[in-house]
Amino acid sequence: xxxxxxxxxxxxxxxxxxxxxxxxxxxxxxxxxxxxxxxxxxxxxxxxxxxxxxxxxxxxxxxxxxxxxxxxxxxxxxxxxxxxxxxxxxxxxxxxxxxxxxxxxxxxxxxxxxxxxxxxxxxxxxxxxxxxxxxxxxxxxxxxxxxxxxxxxxxxxxxxxxxxxxxxxxxxxxxxxxxxxxxxxxxxxxxxxxxxxxxxxxxxxxxxxxxxxxxxxxxxxxxxxxxxxxxxx
Amino acid sequence: xxxxxxxxxxxxxxxxxxxxxxxxxxxxxxxxxxxxxxxxxxxxxxxxxxxxxxxxxxxxxxxxxxxxxxxxxxxxxxxxxxxxxxxxxxxxxxxxxxxxxxxxxxxxxxxxxxxxxxxxxxxxxxxxxxxxxxxxxxxxxxxxxxxxxxxxxxxxxxxxxxxxxxxxxxxxxxxxxxxxxxxxxxxxxxxxxxxxxxxxxxxxxxxxxxxxxxxxxxxxxxxxxxxxx
Numbered sequence: 186x187x188x189x190x191x192x193x194x195x196x197x198x199x200x201x202x203x204x205x206x207x208x209x210x211x212x213x214x215x216x217x218x219x220x221x222x223x224x225x226x227x228x229x230x231x232x233x234x235x236x237x238x239x240x241x242x243x244x245x246x247x248x249x250x251x252x253x254x255x256x257x258x259x260x261x262x263x264x265x266x267x268x269x270x271x272x273x274x275x276x277x278x279x280x281x282x283x284x285x286x287x288x289x290x291x292x293x294x295x296x297x298x299x300x301x302x303x304x305x306x307x308x309x310x311x312x313x314x315x316x317x318x319x320x321x322x323x324x325x326x327x328x329x330x331x332x333x334x335x336x337x338x339x340x341x342x343x344x345x346x347x348x349x350x351x352x353x354x355x356x357x358x359x360x361x362x363x364x365x366x367x368x369x370x371x372x373x374x375x376x377x378x379x380x381x382x383x384x385x386x387x388x389x390x391x392x393x394x395x396x397x398x399x400x401x402x403x404x405x406x407x408x409x410x411x412x413x414x415x416x417x418x
Numbered sequence: 419x420x421x422x423x424x425x426x427x428x429x430x431x432x433x434x435x436x437x438x439x440x441x442x443x444x445x446x447x448x449x450x451x452x453x454x455x456x457x458x459x460x461x462x463x464x465x466x467x468x469x470x471x472x473x474x475x476x477x478x479x480x481x482x483x484x485x486x487x488x489x490x491x492x493x494x495x496x497x498x499x500x501x502x503x504x505x506x507x508x509x510x511x512x513x514x515x516x517x518x519x520x521x522x523x524x525x526x527x528x529x530x531x532x533x534x535x536x537x538x539x540x541x542x543x544x545x546x547x548x549x550x551x552x553x554x555x556x557x558x559x560x561x562x563x564x565x566x567x568x569x570x571x572x573x574x575x576x577x578x579x580x581x582x583x584x585x586x587x588x589x590x591x592x593x594x595x596x597x598x599x600x601x602x603x604x605x606x607x608x609x610x611x612x613x614x615x616x617x618x619x620x621x622x623x624x625x626x627x628x629x630x631x632x633x634x635x636x637x638x639x640x641x642x643x644x645x646x647x
Binding site: 234256263268271273282 | 426444515516
């Protein structure tokens with residue numbers, strides 16, 4: 186589903202990703218862990234086609250980036266730090282806008298189903314600027330899954346959420362994951378990552394320094410695994 | 419196949435224009451800022467330049483376009499800031515559409531905002547400067563000048579909004595580039611206001627059309643590079 190070979194990303198003289206290798210199969214839920222500045226967000230932006238690789242090959246659903254980026258974007262949902270929503274539009278209008286940008290048919294039905302999924306059906310006519318951070322994050326996930334993508338990328342989705350909003354996000358992510366989507370999520374929150382992901386990849390200094398399955402590690406061994414991987418990187 | 423691609427292209431442009439208009443008609447932030455600013459510029463010119471009626475007639479076109487240009491800059495900055503503040507530009511870039519649709523959608527939205535502000539300002543201007551601005555030829559010039567202005571302005575605003583100094587960078591980049599459009603628009607407008615022969619006005623109108631086409635073509639070619647990280 187995702188195949189990345191020898192990915193290098195430079196910004197001027199600064200090299201952020203240094204020959205990164207990555208692979209994700211259909212239906213996997215991968216947590217990308219790593220310290221600040223390790224290159225997690227840069228890697229996610231390259232996968233999202235928002236940033237071009239300096240060197241290396243990136244394929245998603247068989248399509249090459251950046252050459253076939255429109256095909257990739259059609260199959261990709263992305264949730265970033267910011268919700269990418271317009272505050273002066275209602276939840277429904279935001280989804281209508283993005284649905285039109287993706288050329289979706291049956292838009293009213295899709296929007297209703299998406300708002301139901303993220304638990305915002307009752308707030309569909311409210312302006313997004315009146316939403317809490319947690320509600321905006323859930324609507325942002327709705328925006329990302331509206332076109333039924335094969336792959337969904339999450340960049341630190343729990344940032345700025347309180348405990349309740351985090352728990353609600355857990356259930357939304359679990360529901361999306363149960364639909365068989367391939368999910369790649371960057372996170373600092375090992376506890377939440379361990380509860381949701383099926384695989385943990387640690388990025389350190391621009392490469393994947395370790396990779397482990399939940400089945401092998403279990404929640405109790407994740408922290409030592411992570412600390413060791415960061416030290417090794 | 420080609421027809422469906424064209425349809426998809428136009429549908430994306432329409433979606434962006436609809437989104438900008440819907441958000442603006444709800445908040446009215448951009449309209450109010452542009453309108454108040456344009457009104458202030460007109461009043462300042464009116465009271466600071468103590469001119470006799472003949473002199474006033476001669477400078478009317480220049481003052482009119484300076485007002486449009488200043489108010490337009492405010493609108494362009496705000497229109498792109500909305501996309502950048504919540505990182506919505508990334509949301510647009512993630513859509514599976516040709517990126518030039520984003521340019522055309524934003525440019526058409528900006529043009530509509532600018533034309534609405536101009537339509538509100540013209541009667542006030544006509545009253546203060548005691549000139550009949552409701553001349554079909556003049557209205558065509560205003561349309562052509564505004565198209566050239568937003569064509570290059572939207573591209574530069576997209577560039578400027580990605581820098582920390584976006585508020586000051588846009589006018590610094592825009593005004594030198596837009597000078598040919600403004601000069602042609604002022605000459606053509608003055609020609610209509612002073613009822614000169616069409617043979618005198620045509621060269622300026624032709625120049626305006628040529629500048630509009632060049633600026634649109636350049637923006638179409640370079641927009642992808644401007645939004646590339």
